[in-house]
Amino acid sequence: MLNQNGIFSQYIDLQNPDNLANVHKEYLDSDLVSLNADVTYVSRQDEERFILHDVYNKGSHLGGKLNITVDRTLQCNRSHCQVKEYLSELHLRPRLQHRMDLSSVTFRLAALVSVLPINSSEEELLEFLNSDRDSHMDSISRIGNRLIMHTQEILGFNVQDAFGGAIGMLTNESAELCTTPFVPSWNRLHYVHPMTEQAQFRAVCMFRTPHNAGIKAAVFLEPFMPSVWFAFAGLLIFAGVLLWMIFHLERHWMQRCLDFIPSLLSSCLISFGAACIQGSYLMPKSAGGRLAFIAVMLTSFLMYNYYTSIVVSTLLGSPVRSNIRTIQQLADSSLDVGFDTVPFTKTYLVSSPRPDIRSLYKQKVESKRDPNSVWLSPEEGVIRVRDQPGFVYTSEASFMYHFVEKHYLPREISDLNEIILRPESAVYGMVHLNSTYRQLLTQLQVRMLETGITSKQSRFFSKTKLHTFSNSFVIQVTALPLNVSKKEIFDFMNSKYRIQLDTYGRLGYQARQPLRDMLDCKFKYIFRDRWSDGNATGGMIGDLILDKADLAIAPFIYSFDRALFLQPITKFSVFREICMFRNPRSVSAGLSATEFLQPFSGGVWLTFALILLLAGCLLWVTFILERRKQWKPSLLTSCLLSFGAGCIQGAWLTPRSMGGRMAFFALMVTSFLMYNYYTSIVVSKLLGQPIKSNIRTLQQLADSNLDVGIEPAIYTRIYVETSEEPDVRDLYRKKVLASKRSPDLIWIPTEAGVLSVRDQEGFVYITGVATGYEFVRKHFLAHQICELNEIPLRDASHTHSVLAKRSPYAELLKLSELRMLETGVHFKHERSWMETKLHCYQHNHTVAVGLEYAAPLFIILLGAIILCVGILGLEVIWHRHCTLH
Secondary structure (H helix, E strand, C coil), X not given: CCCCCXXXXXXXXXXXXXXXXXXXXXXXXXXXXXCCCCEEEEEECCCCEEEEEEEEECCHHHCCCEEEEEEEEEEECCCCEEEEEECCCHHHCCHHHHCCCCCCCEEEEEECCCCCCCCCCHHHHHHHHXXXXXXXXXXXXXXXXXXXXXXXXXXXXXXXXXXXXXXXXXXXXXXXXXXXXXXXXXXXXXXXEEEEEEEEECEEEEEECCHHHCCCXXXXXXXXXXXXXXXXXXXXXXXXHHHHHHHHHHHHHCCCCCCCCCCHHHHXXXXXXXXXXXXXXXXXXXXXXXXXXXXXXXXXXXXXXXXHHHHHHHHHCCCCCCCCCCHHHHHHCCCCEEEECCHHHHHHHHHCCCHHHHHHHHHHHHCCCCHHHHEECHHHHHHHHHHCCCCEEEEEHHHHHHHHHHHCCHHHXXXXXXXXXXXXXXXXXXXXXXXXXXXXXXXXHHHHHHCCHHHHHHHHHCCCCCCCCCEEEEEECCCCCCCXXXXXXXXXXXXXXXXXXXXXXXXXXXHHHHHHHHHCCCEEEEEECCCCCCCCCCHHHHHHHCCCCCEECCCEECCHHHHCCEEEEEEEEEECEEEEEECCCCCCCCXXXXXXHCCCCHHHHHHHHHHHHHHHHHHHHHHHHXXXXXXXXXXXXXXXXXXXXXXXXXXXXXXXXXXXXXXHHHHHHHHHHHHHHHXXXXXXXXXXXXXXXXXCCHHHXXXXXXXXXXXXXXXXXXXXXXXXXXXXXXXXXXXXXXXXXXXXXXXXXXXXXXXXXXXXXXXXXXXXXXXXXXXXXXXCCHHHHHCEEEEECCCCEEEEEEEEXXXXXXXXXXXXXXXXXXXXXXXXXXXXXXXXXXXXXXXXCCCCECHHHHHHHHHHHHHHHHHHHHHHHHHHHHXXXXXXX
């Protein structure tokens, strides 16, 4: 039988002791004391019966004892053997599970401790490894140590600790286990086997933005677009010319006028002085001229406040980031650099073949007069980064983050820059490649990863982020034609590239693979290209209802009509479909026609104007009481002084009496407070959430003039075309059926639709968040994400795993799925496949006010000037009339 199956066999006479003396050398050509072998001992009971025993030693060189377990009786003839009876429960479990008891074995454990002297007592070293204090110190090694302790609880082995070069001891088989996980490099994989990921390893160069890297030179022009600046300058020149003409008219046509006629340049200077919030030493004498000057001052006041608000919001927003973003740029910069003293940082800097790392080491370490001065402890380095903007400190992120949270204020954390020293990677628990216990330890490590033990220890010891403020399965596949080979379909379902394609179907397929292993059953697959043709007919749902399938891999929404035939097992994932769009151009900057008046209500503006009029009257009365000898300012002039103070303008004329000056002082204080409150409201608005569109329902969207694109997913198309909701039907009728655009411009792929939303302000794209968000994160800038508006196409709901209503497997499958939910297996897949939230970061995006937004303000100015010219004309006519009579 052995020869027929191609198995080499060699017989040894066990009765002769000499044959066993050198069995390892003579028959196995090896000097090994122990072998990783699967041995079955067979004893003859009679002529045709044999008794099988499982024989194993869990490691004689580690203290293991020989174990012999009786297994079964075989009945054999010359052609075949069959089991006669089982003599133990060994056949009910795998051999590996039978050999899990390692209570007689003592593993040699290489324990890494770098923060204590290696000549410390073993009790001190072990006490540090097992303690919770100073969790940032040797965090990666202590994570591995905790996981080994959990493994020891399960397997029952003993541990003999050894402290020193942990990786070397593991590779030369001086130790069976190592507390610290490490990066699986190509050279190490010749000697060690990675079991599971235990933590993330990120070595970064951290520094605060240098003081000279603040606001760029053009930032003082950025609040307004060039068209606004040119229009404003043109209006000021026009106002200057108008003032010059008014001075001429007053000189030739009116009794009250200046002693001289200001030149055109002086008139333009008065206009620009008002725009720069400066007082004027020359004022028109006529009422129309003064009203024109008030219009110029008021417009300048509003422009100044909005300009100031935008600059302040930029300064108070996210800190300006340094333009040093690569290791080579850091090496070529003038910044001082410090490094952590841990061995792996030193080793990487000295031995890395990367040109940028070699340049960094040469320019920042070797070129120093005292190279030892660059090696700093994490706490010292982090404090220097805080106190010296521009100083760079390099270490593993979790080491530094502990001290950053300890010593930094929130605004200082926000100011930090990071450059990746080496590619971010995971660290793995390791055993020797030839370890007898490799499979057993790997299975236990995977089990701890699935149940969350690994992530619990990793979260405690390692900081990765800083906070500022036989069933038949029916599978739904739409991204591939169903006439392709099954191998292509399965390759697609098992892959993780382009996760926006068939997200729910592939998530369900991959999340259900553990279910097959748990139930130890086989799957027969039926492929469909849609969930259903209606609410409860056709497609994958129809297969369940007609008992053609026992379970659907892709989840779906549990509706009333489907409840008549199907039953839900567990919640599977969130399902949301939205209409996304950026604000149309007319509102994208958050400005409306009355934007400059919105910080205060109409009642506040009216009250403020009345107070200024009252103050003007009071000043006029004050001037009369003071009995000025030269001339007494008119009521209009007094009101002009009052309104000038309200617009933060200087006064060329003030009362001489103490009471009058106190009244004028009260007026200026009131105007100052109003001005600051106005500015504060605009700043808070700019620093708040971006202005959203007032289109917030499907019906409003249907009635708008915005173009709409729709994702051509089967379930979206069926819902849009067949929904009985009035707003959805209206949307479909107006935006699809009545549209003059080609259907190819309406039913567009997800990526093209998202790009259209980014590039065409006001374009609306209807998509599922699971597919659309993937491309938003890929193609949108941070501030563009903040500008997105969302309208739900339908209410957000949960998809469910479902079965036919009378399925005999309901209870079994429900328990199995709940088990996957409890252990985190399902959520692991869901997090990988589903993006349900977008993160909005404003950063340093400057709000640029375009001409289309500032136009209302300029129209107000032009209207005021035209009104003032009309009043001036009436004044001239009245003066001529009085002169003639």
